[in-house]
Amino acid sequence: MPDHREEHDRSTGPVPEALAPEALAPDALFHACDTALLKFDSTDELEDLERVIGQERALEALSFGIGMPHEGYNLYVLGSTGLGKRTLVNRLLSEESARMPVPNDWCYINDFDSPHRPRALRLPAGVGQALRRDMQQVMEDIIGALAAALQSEAYRSQAQEIHDEFKEREEQAFAELREKAEQQHVAMLRTPGGYTLAPVHDGEILDADEFAKLPEDDQKAIEAAVEALKRDLKQLISQIPLWQREMRERHKELNLSVSSLTVDQHLGELRTKYGELPAVQAFIDALRKDILENADQIRSLGEEEGAGPNPAGQAARQLNRYKVNVLVDHAHTEGAPVVYEDNPTYQNLVGRVEHTVQFGTLVTDFSLIKSGALIRANGGYLILDAEKVLSHPFAWQALKRALRAREVRIESLEAMLSLASTTTLEPEPIPLDLKVVLVGDRLLYYLLQEYDPEFSRLFKVAADFSEDIRRDGDTTVLYARLIAMQQRAGGLRPLSRDAVARIIEQAARTVSDGERLSLHMGGLDDLLREADYWAGQAQASRVEAVHVEQAVAAGIRRASRIRERVHEEIVRGIQLVDLDGEQVGQVNGLSVISLGEFSFGRPSRITATARLGEGEVVDIEREVELGGAIHSKGVLILGSYLAWRFSMNQPLSLAASLTFEQSYGPVEGDSASVAELCALLSVLADAPIRQSLAVTGSVNQHGQVQAIGGVNEKIEGFFDVCAAHGLTGRQGVIIPASNKPHLMLRRDVVEAVREGRFHVYAVSHVDQAAGLLTGLSAGEPDAAGQWPPDGLNGRVQERLAALARLRQAYSRPNDGDHRTL
Template identity: 35%
Template sequence: MSISNLIPADLRFNIIPESLGFSDTSELQYDSLPWIGQERAEMAARFGLGMDQPNYNLFVLGETGSGRSSLLRQAMEAAASNKALPPDLCYLHNFDAPERPQALFLPAGQGRLLRNLLAHLVKSIQSEIPGCLEGQEFKAESERIERNYKEAESRIFSELEIFAEMRSFSIQREAGRMVFTLLGKKKHALTEDEVLALPKEKRAEINQAEQELRAKIAGYFEEMRPLERLKINGLVELRRQVVKPVLDRELQEIRHGLDHKYQDYAKLDAYLEQVMQDVLNHLELFKTADMDEESHSDILGKVLSRYRVNLVVDNHGLKGAPVLVEDNPTFHSLFGSIEYQSESDVLVTNFTRIRAGVLHKGHGGFLMLHLRDLLADEMIWEKLRRFLRSGKLQIEEPGMAFSPMAAVSLIPEVVHVDVKIILIGSREQYYDLQEHDPEFARSFRVKVDFAESFLSSPETRRASSIFIAHASHNLGLPHFTAAAVARMLEDSHREAEDQTRQSAIFSRAEALVMESAAFCRTRSGILVNEGDVEAALRARSLRHDYPAQRIQESIAEGDVLITVHGENVGQLNGLSQVDLGDYRFGLPVRITARTFAGEDGLLNIGREVEMSGPIHDKGVLILQNYLSALFAHIAPLAMNASIVFEQDYYGVEGDSASCAELYVLFSSLSGLPLKQGIAVTGAVNQYGEVLPVGGVNEKIEGYYRVCEAAGLDGSQGVLIPSRNRRNLMLERNVIEAVASGLFHIHSVEHTSEGIELLTGVPAGIVGGTGSYPAGSVLGLVQSTLHAYRRACQLRDHQKEGKRHLR
């Protein structure tokens, strides 16, 4: 094993603009967004969108900004264009149960047609029915019926008059009542006093005659009732016979105008028959003479409103299946609603106030939702779970039960809805759903997993160039030169922290397109060039790097102690990264160790004060076990050691400082000083192998800035794991310093290589006797540990002697 000194070519992946195959992005075809590096997600999406079986909804998981929503919408639109047109959905009045409006599916566009045809029907019957009821034929026949009734009434009344006269009574009709009067000998009406003056026998005769007359009057009314019913029924039947041909003609036109082959035609035909019967049952409301009466007009209006069509889903003009995206899913927007209005302190409604939700509108197509939005409302979540289980939707107003006002409620007919849901969420949400709600998860059998990065190739670089061209075109921005595109692609590698992979978070690239174009327009450029991209990247960094700048100033001013010159025992600069979410930067942190004879072992001060995380604590324990393994021949170790991150006030997490901690421990035990100009990062396993760490570019650049501010003398550099070499995408100023010999980047595979670089002394390999060579680093450490052991034994012997003396 040997240490590697990296050359400039190792420190960055450079893209030659000419290798891209175009001079600027206007030469590229950019009709649609490419699925760059997302072959797995693309295959899953196409499979899921093409599956017509239930429960094959799609769960799209990946990082925000990966293009998951845009690419899925594009795929949804492509799949929708090959699907059949879904039907319209209407709600109609239910004549048998008005509180339960009927649902009706019609072929796309025919819902609007039915609405217009029924609206025409309402207008027609309002003009034609009064005309029919005023026609000569109707008048003649109705007069005949009236005449027959009057003749029969006159005949029966004449018999009643004769009966009354025979008993000295006169009788006449007044407002539907019979009024009779007792007559004297001279045919004049007797007064009450005259009647009382009559003999008792005569009064008894009169009473008997009056009872007989009353019985006869009752018989008269009994005889007239069937005749009156016959007249009324005759007039009603006459009106129906006169109007029915008009209604037959109008309704037949409606039937002829609609497609008879769809599933709900029988339901519509039955509804039209009920419309006819309802009109025929209310013909008296169409009399012209009564149309000026306000109450009569209101009643007629309410009857006619029953024949309206509430077209809640209108797919007229749609090409293919619907593609919907609901960014603000509320209960009403998803599942529909029923509108109410207040009348006399009562909330009233009817079938015309039913409103569809996006699930209704998405029938036969696709609906995209974001899981985080759904989880914000428990009521939405439960309703959606029931829908996914049954495939049926019930429009309801859940809050009406708690309304302070009385309400007339509706229960619209439940409808079956076939909509494929595309649910956008994070990986954490997906696996949490799998664990805690498996029933819901089973409804999303297609997992569309977007990668965070992908292997770079000429094909992916070409596709990324097309993405830049597409973004420029859609946003109305200047196109990019090949050199500008190459610089953006290099930035993608930097974001992925990999010379072989590109970042799949294209929202950053799109933002960089816009920001670079802004610099281009500032200089009145026609094409965005490499300098514009560089300017945009510098400006972005400047907007976010205040925390990093402030720490750099604290180091330069001496508030934070970092030594980049000379040598020190038990002291070394480790490299750390700070991730603020919108900005990452690296900075050095001093790590120190002190060792003494004792039996407490290795003490992690950060852990003792609860300022270190579990991963860092794990790294320290691994370090301790590796140390014990190196000197197992003198175990148990008689040592007290402490390690600390100096001037750390916020806590530390991660194991990337394990190597640096091991080296300061070796330095303290061996007495060998460490080169302060070389900062160290890397994790270590129990065999002393150096493992890769994250944020290596930011760590190196952060330390370089500190060294640059303190003065580069050619001795400074960093020590990184060899396994991090492909992660290097360093800034050009660092690479230039390496090229000129002012800064060095060393890579190691084993801790022994690093300690040799830092001390200038061989690490030492255990010999046949089980000991390390004298004068080597591990040999010196071994000598110190032996001395600690003797010191502890002497102390224990002295304690034992004192105990015996007592």
């Protein structure tokens, strides 16, 4: 077969130097901080950072989003928890908002024509509360003034004059009718039931008998006079309600005149004070009209409540119609507002309409409208936690609707959902002009991009925070200044140079990369505080490296109960993992268990079996649905590798099975594929594997070993089990060579390697790993593609050839029977 490894020597001798595994020196296992770069004795000597390090890309995005005035350029700040995203966003927004004008106040006032539709009132900053106080004082003054004016002597005199005038008109009309009746010998008498007419002769009222004795002509004349007088009396009586109505109108005109004079007298100062605000003038006009229309009621309310200037109870509720409901007051605001809403429910975001109980019924008015975060941040910036917004019902839709319409419409959630039948309002929408900054993780950002078509139109700027920064001389010095700045900000003890170096090393350990430093400010602050605590316990004046080490160890100790229990089960033999000797088809793989923020490595036994088959490599974890997609992919690659390397000119007549022994949960990832391939090669070559070694690494179809995650935890996990069992000097771990930059192992592991009691090997090809595990050289193929028979690959090739011949033999016709086996 053609040689696919042209870079290797074609000889059949030992493994070339290029393929020899590398036993890593102790210095390669831990990327120590060069203290020569730290030219100080204590952090007291260092200045604060003038800029944020490592977040240049995010800063550019934030500056662009903050400065972009056009619609839709709201921001989504993405990154994991603890990066200091919100702190930095708050700082930048505070700096920018200080240069911006103070936004307007917003109030709601009553619409006297449509009380269920309150009107929004925009006022200059600080004017809202002043108007509210002035309006409250004016109403108190008007209530007292109206009561006083309508009880004054002048008012009573004018009212009495009107009453007397109409009384005199009535009496005069009756007197004239009485005089006319007397002229016609008829008396007009007043009775409890009204008026009656009776004949008169010689000044005496005649009864029926006496009237009958009069001459007939006289009777007829008197009867005709009575009938005419009756008509006049009826007409007079019908005129009385008209006179009374006229009197009431005159009284009303008098009341209006007195009330207008009183009200205008008190509103005049208000008009002068707010003369440059047309909206306030229009409100005063509407308020004046309503007060005059209800002057008697207002006066009576004041009298019912004790004629005092502070009406309460029912009177106060009825007088709410004249209040000013201040939603947002910027009297003491400097620059634009920066609002963070920690609990972005629908009502906290948009606002709400509250209700009160009145005679067992829920009622409301415009004075019970409360503002939400959108209105409080109007004219400035609103910061929200993306996950919290999405977790509250209706909040995300309400936020998008407000940003889309550029207005806030306060609606009762109960009424919107038809959950309650109560008095409700339809407040006038408030125009919206603000920037919304969502803070969340990356997964949420990309999910919203994928599944919410409106998201990308409303949040066009993504500020992606870096998780780490390249570690070099310059960044090491800057990181030391960052440590000093955080130490002073937290009011902690100063740190020595060695303590700073140890924190820098831990920052590299945090990101599992010796050539990078973590930018998680939350983790850095926690470490500084905990190290300061241990320095305090030791009564030290400053934090030393030993205190940082104590803080790191104590944190691991608090979280490591399960790790110790898992390792104990291996040492006790409950979980079967051999740490010495040799076995065919059995290898120690390494996995990482993550429990929150704490991760640890765990050795696991991986076994393989092989037999005659049709080229299938069975992943038992996948068959029982415990294997994840990535792990299953890794196993499928093994079959491709075997076919490519050993069966180019013959069918792969193999049936193999691979499994993690004593695995009772999901298995995911391809970091065990090198170990699984070595176990499979061991079975095929009948070559025992050293159990004193553990293997981690991913393999591709060409046998190259690829980097994996959690390399430090995996090495330390196997080391801890070996140390508990007893280090023999033969134990060690095989890792991908590409993981060497990531090594930041514990000091006890490094010391064990230094003393030769433990080993760490780096390999770049599966041949190297298999050679270490079996002690057999991989060998080199000849021009015909044949491997040396005494090498590992030669034995594998011969075994696969034997299986192919066996399969061919079974498939031949037998005694006329053409069935194949």
